[in-house]
Amino acid sequence: xxxxxxxxxxxxxxxxxxxxxxxxxxxxxxxxxxxxxxxxxxxxxxxxxxxxxxxxxxxxxxxxxxxxxxxxxxxxxxxxxxxxxxxxxxxxxxxxxxxxxxxxxxxxxxxxxxxxxxxxxxxxxxxxxxxxxxxxxxxxxxxxxxxxxxxxxxxxxxxxxxxxxxxxxxxxxxxxxxxxxxxxxxxxxxxxxxxxxxxxxxxxxxxxxxxxxxxxxxxxxxxxxxxxxxxxxxxxxxxxxxxxxx
Amino acid sequence: xxxxxxxxxxxxxxxxxxxxxxxxxxxxxxxxxxxxxxxxxxxxxxxxxxxxxxxxxxxxxxxxxxxxxxxxxxxxxxxxxxxxxxxxxxxxxxxxxxxxxxxxxxxxxxxxxxxxxxxxxxxxxxxxxxxxxxxxxxxxxxxxxxxxxxxxxxxxxxxxxxxxxxxxxxxxxxxxxxxxxxxxxxxxxxxxxxxxxxxxxxxxxxxxxxxxxxxxxxxxxxxxxxxxxxxxxxxxxxxxxxxxxxxxxxxxxxxxxxxxxxxxxxxxxxxxxxxxxxxxxxxxxxxxxxxxxxxxxxxxxxxxxxxxxxxxxxxxxxxxxxxxxxxxxxxxxxxxxxxxxxxxxxxxxxxxxxxxxxxxxxxxxxxxxxxxxxxxxxxxxxxxxxxxxxxxxxxxxxxxxxxxxxxxxxxxxxxxxxxxxxxx
Numbered sequence: 001x002x003x004x005x006x007x008x009x010x011x012x013x014x015x016x017x018x019x020x021x022x023x024x025x026x027x028x029x030x031x032x033x034x035x036x037x038x039x040x041x042x043x044x045x046x047x048x049x050x051x052x053x054x055x056x057x058x059x060x061x062x063x064x065x066x067x068x069x070x071x072x073x074x075x076x077x078x079x080x081x082x083x084x085x086x087x088x089x090x091x092x093x094x095x096x097x098x099x100x101x102x103x104x105x106x107x108x109x110x111x112x113x114x115x116x117x118x119x120x121x122x123x124x125x126x127x128x129x130x131x132x133x134x135x136x137x138x139x140x141x142x143x144x145x146x147x148x149x150x151x152x153x154x155x156x157x158x159x160x161x162x163x164x165x166x167x168x169x170x171x172x173x174x175x176x177x178x179x180x181x182x183x184x185x186x187x188x189x190x191x192x193x194x195x196x197x198x199x200x201x202x203x204x205x206x207x208x209x210x211x212x213x214x215x216x217x218x219x220x221x222x223x224x225x226x227x228x229x230x231x232x233x234x235x236x237x238x239x240x241x242x243x244x245x246x
Numbered sequence: 247x248x249x250x251x252x253x254x255x256x257x258x259x260x261x262x263x264x265x266x267x268x269x270x271x272x273x274x275x276x277x278x279x280x281x282x283x284x285x286x287x288x289x290x291x292x293x294x295x296x297x298x299x300x301x302x303x304x305x306x307x308x309x310x311x312x313x314x315x316x317x318x319x320x321x322x323x324x325x326x327x328x329x330x331x332x333x334x335x336x337x338x339x340x341x342x343x344x345x346x347x348x349x350x351x352x353x354x355x356x357x358x359x360x361x362x363x364x365x366x367x368x369x370x371x372x373x374x375x376x377x378x379x380x381x382x383x384x385x386x387x388x389x390x391x392x393x394x395x396x397x398x399x400x401x402x403x404x405x406x407x408x409x410x411x412x413x414x415x416x417x418x419x420x421x422x423x424x425x426x427x428x429x430x431x432x433x434x435x436x437x438x439x440x441x442x443x444x445x446x447x448x449x450x451x452x453x454x455x456x457x458x459x460x461x462x463x464x465x466x467x468x469x470x471x472x473x474x475x476x477x478x479x480x481x482x483x484x485x486x487x488x489x490x491x492x493x494x495x496x497x498x499x500x501x502x503x504x505x506x507x508x509x510x511x512x513x514x515x516x517x518x519x520x521x522x523x524x525x526x527x528x529x530x531x532x533x534x535x536x537x538x539x540x541x542x543x544x545x546x547x548x549x550x551x552x553x554x555x556x557x558x559x560x561x562x563x564x565x566x567x568x569x570x571x572x573x574x575x576x577x578x579x580x581x582x583x584x585x586x587x588x589x590x591x592x593x594x595x596x597x598x599x600x601x602x603x604x605x606x607x608x609x610x611x612x613x614x615x616x617x618x619x620x621x622x623x624x625x626x627x628x629x630x631x632x633x634x635x636x637x638x639x640x641x642x643x644x645x646x647x648x649x650x651x652x653x654x655x656x657x658x659x660x661x662x663x664x665x666x667x668x669x670x
Contacts, residue, residue: 145304160301176301177506180516181419182294184502217507222629 139199141206148175148195148206156208156215159195160187163227172229174221175208189221191231274390275399277447278383279406281342284441285379286410288349290418291434292372296356299427303360313365321373322614328377329607330471333600338385339449343442345379348372350438357431380610381603384589386448393597393660397590401535404585405528412524419517474601475608482654483591484612486547489647490584491616493554493640496624497561498577500636504565515567519574526578527585534582535590542659543591547651550583554644562637588613594658 148156161174172189179185196207208215210230218230296317300310335341352368352375383403391399414437418430474480502516509515538546553576560573588609596605620643628636 142304144306145302158301161307176298178512178516179298179502179506180513180520181290181415181422182296182298183498183520184506184512184516185298186503186506216512220503220507 141197141199143173143206146206147204148208149204150208150210150212150215152212153204154212156212157185157188159206163189172227175215177215186216187221188215188218189227189229190215190218191229194230194232271390273447275402277444278386278390278399279402280444281441281448282383282403282406283410283413284437284444285346285383286407287414287417287437288346288353288434288441289376290411290414291353291430291437292349295418295422295427295430298422299356299430300360300365302427305360309362313362313369316366317369317373318614318618319373320370321376322611322618324374324377325611325614326604326607328374329381329603329605329610332378332381332385332603338382338389339445341378342382342386342448343445345375345382346438346441346445348375349379350435353431353435353438357428357435377607377610381606384593384606385603387589388593388597388602390448393593396593396597397535397539397586398532399535400586400590401532401538403589404531404534404582407585408524408527408531408581412521412528415517415520415524470599471601471604474596474599474605477595477605479656479658480592480595480605480608482650482656483595483658484609486551486647486650486655487584487588487609488612488616489643489650490551490554490580491613492620492623493558493643493647494577494580494584495617496621496636497554497558497640499621500624500628500633500640501561501565501570504633505567505570508565509567515571518571522571522574523578523581526575527582530579530582531586534586538586538590539659542657543587543594544651544655544657546583547587547591547655548648550580550587551644551648551651553577553580554647555641558637558641558644562634562641591658594660 143159143162145158145160147158150156157175157177159173160176162170163172163174165171170192173192173195175188175190177186177188190208190210194209196209198205198207215230219228221227297310297314300313301307305313332338332341348371352371355364355368355371358364387399387403388396418433421433422430498519502512502519505515505519506512534546557573557576557580561570564570589606592606592609593602596602599605620640624636624640627639
C-alpha cells in the first residue's frame with residue numbers, strides 16, 4: 001500500500017519480541033510515529049498516546065509481564081490518519097515466537113493483540129491479494145538518504161536505514177552522523193517517534209527532536225537485533241539501563 | 247643478492263641523473279611532480295566519501311557495502327597482474343594517461359548516473375586502474391631518476407602527493423559541504439584534466455630516447471617473475487608492509503569515531519586529523535628521501551614503523567582532541583617513511599630485473615590484504631571487547647612490524663661502489 005511501509009519491510013526483519021513490548025510501553029506514539037505523513041511536531045510522542053493502540057504480536061512470552069505504566073492498549077480504535085501503519089502485507093514472514101535471548105525486561109508492559117486496530121487484517125503470508133493501482137491521499141515523503149535537522153536547524157546527518165518490528169512497523173531510524181568525507185561517521189539508532197515530518201518542506205522535511213549533543217553522544221548502532229536506541233526522555237531509564245554492552 | 251645478473255650499463259646511463267641536468271629532464275620532473283599532486287587529488291574523491299554519497303542517493307547500507315567490496319576485491323585481484331602488465335608495456339606515460347582517463351570515466355559515472363550498474367562498474371574500473379597507475383608513476387620515476395636518484399625522486403613524489411591529498415581533502419570536503427555531494431565527483435573528473443596535462447612533458451621526455459633507460463631487459467620466461475617474487479628481501483618487506491598497514495589503516499577510523507562522539511565541531515577535527523599528517527609528509531618527505539640514501543632504508547623503515555605503536559598506545563589512553571591531532575604528526579612521519587620506502591625498496595630489489603612493477607604489485611597486494619582484513623578485525627574487536635582492546639591490537643601489530651624490520655629486514659640500499667658510480 002504505502003511505499004514507505006513496503007520499503008521498510010525489505011530492510012529489516014522482525015526484531016525481538018520483548019524489545020518490542022518494551023518499546024511499545026515506552027513510546028506510545030508508535031502508530032502516529034509510523035505515519036510518515038504526520039505533520040505536527042509533537043516532541044514527546046507520548047502526547048498522542050491514547051490514539052495509538054500498540055499492537056504487539058500475539059506471542060507466548062509477551063504474556064509474562066503485567067501491564068504497568070502503559071494505558072490499556074485498546075483505548076481507542078485506530079486513528080484514521082492514514083494507512084502507513086498497516087501491517088506489512090508484502091513478503092514478510094509471519095511473526096514467529098522466538099526464544100528470548102537477551103535479558104528479561106520485567107518492566108516491559110504487555111499490550112494485548114489488537115490486529116484490527118491498525119488497519120486491514122493481514123492475509124496469510126502466502127495468500128495473494130488482488131491489488132489495484134490507486135493513490136494514497138496524503139502527502140508522502142521519501143526517507144532513506146534524507147538529511148535530518150535539529151530543532152535549531154543544524155544538519156544532523158541522514159537516515160541510512162530503518163528498522164521495523166515483527167509487524168512491519170517502523171520502530172527505529174538509523175542516522176548517519178558526523179564525519180569528514182566519510183571518515184568517522186557514527187550510526188545512531190533513534191526511536192521513530194523522535195522524527196517529525198513536513199513533506200511540503202523540500203529542504204528540511206525531516207526533523208529530529210533532540211539536540212545535536214544528545215545525538216552525538218548516543219551509543220553507536222551496531223547491526224544487532226536489539227540495538228541501543230535513543231528514545232524519548234521518560235523511556236530512557238529502561239532502554240539505557242537494560243542493555244549495557246560494555 | 248639476486249639482482250646481480252643483469253648488466254648494469256644499460257640501466258644507468260649517465261644522462262639520467264636525478265638532479266635534472268638536461269632541460270627536458272627538469273621539465274619532465276616538474277610534470278611528474280604535478281602529476282603526483284593531481285592524482286592524489288583525484289584519489290581523495292574516491293575514498294570513503296563514496297559511502298556518504300551513495301547513502302544520499304537512497305542506497306541501502308547493504309548495497310553500499312557491496313559496491314565498496316567490489317572495489318576492494320577488484321583492486322586486490324588486479325595488483326599483481328597490473329604490475330606485470332605495466333612491466334610488459336614499454337610506454338609508461340601512456341599507461342598513466344590511460345589510467346587517469348579511466349578515473350575520469352568512473353568519476354563521471356558516479357556523478358551523472360549512480361545506478362547500480364554504473365557504480366559497480368566505476369568501482370571495478372577505479373580499482374583496476376589504481377593498480378596500473380601506482381606502478382606507472384613509480385616506473386616513470388625510475389625512468390626519470392635512475393635507480394640511484396630514486397630515493398630523492400620518491401621524496402619529491404611523496405611531497406607532491408601529500409600536498410595533493412591535503413588540498414584534495416580540504417577542497418572536496420568544502421565542495422561536499424557547500425555545493426553538493428554530486429559536485430565532488432564532477433570536481434574529481436575535472437581534476438583529471440590537469441593531471442593529463444602534467445603528463446605532457448613526460449611524454450616529450452621519452453622522445454629524446456637516448457637517455458632513457460628503456461625498461462631494462464626482460465627475462466624471457468616466467469622464471470624471472472618467480473625469482474623476484476621469491477626474493478627474501480621482498481617477502482620480508484611484504485610482511486612488514488602488511489603488518490604496518492594492518493595496524494595503521496583502522497587507526498584513524500577508530501579515533502575519528504570517538505572524536506565524532508564529542509566536541510562541538512568533530513568534523514573539523516577529523517579534517518585536521520586527515521590534513522595535518524599530509525602537511526608533515528609534504529614537509530618531511532624530501533628529507534626522508536635523503537636520509538634513506540645516507541643512512542639506509544632499514545633505519546627509516548624502523549623509525550617510521552615505530553610511530554605506529556606509539557600512536558596506537560596514546561590513542562588507547564586518551565581521546566583528547568588536541569592530543570589526538572598532535573599525535574597525528576607521528577602519522578605524517580610514518581606516512582612519509584612508508585610512502586617513500588615502498589617503491590624505493592622495491593626498486594632496490596627489482597629495478598634491474600625488469601620486474602619492478604610486478605614486485606611493486608606484490609607489495610601492493612600485501613598492503614591491500616593488511617588494510618582490508620584489519621578494518622573488519624578492528625571493528626569487530628572494538629564492538630566486542632571495546633575500543634581500547636582494538637587499539638592494543640593495532641599497537642601490537644605495529645610493534646610486530648617494527649620487530650620484523652629490526653630482526654629480519656636486510657638493508658637494500660645499493661652498495662657503496664654502485665652508489666658512487668651512480669653519483670658521478
